[in-house]
Amino acid sequence: MAPGLKQRITFAVLSLALVFYFVLAGDRGVVLIRDGRPVVVAFGVAVLILPVIGAWFLWRVVDFGFRSEALARELEAEGGLPVDELRRTPAGRIDRGSADEVFAKRKAEAEAAPEDWRNWFRLAIAYNDARDTPRARKAMQHAIRLRRRVR
Secondary structure, three states: OOOOHHHHHHHHHHHHHHHHHHHHHHHHHHHHHHHOOHHHHHHHHHHHHHHHHHHHHHHHHHHHHHHHHHHHHHHHHHOOOOOOOOOEOOOOOEOHHHHHHHHHHHHHHHHHOOOOHHHHHHHHHHHHHOOOHHHHHHHHHHHHHHHHHHO
16 A cells, blocks of 8 residues: 555544534434524524534544645655654664654754745644644744745
8 A cells, every 4th residue: 555545544434433423413403493492493404513513623634644745745845855764773763863863854944934834834834743743833834934924
């Protein structure tokens, strides 16, 4: 299997299951609203709100994935993707010290040119390699915003 294909298939299957759940919950919400009793109608509205919020969150995740992949393709076409210079343990895991070294380098690059989305993209990868997913996501979102401004 190609790298990342297993994760994509898993994501697609889980997303479809989630959409199926949204449809079922939405259907139950409509049934409750049709009941007509005020308390049951209020409960039906509440049941309908949950799938809407869930669908919005799912869309945000999918949109983030598409946008970050577009940046990766653009950076790859420019020859600017970060080279994997990380040391690994015998088990194949990223050495923490190595990840910290690369992170420091990427952070310095982003601080030197804070308006360059490419540096923020590479910083996001470094955050991810250092196992700091929340900051990796924020750095990638920042790279996406910067790229949008350039267009």
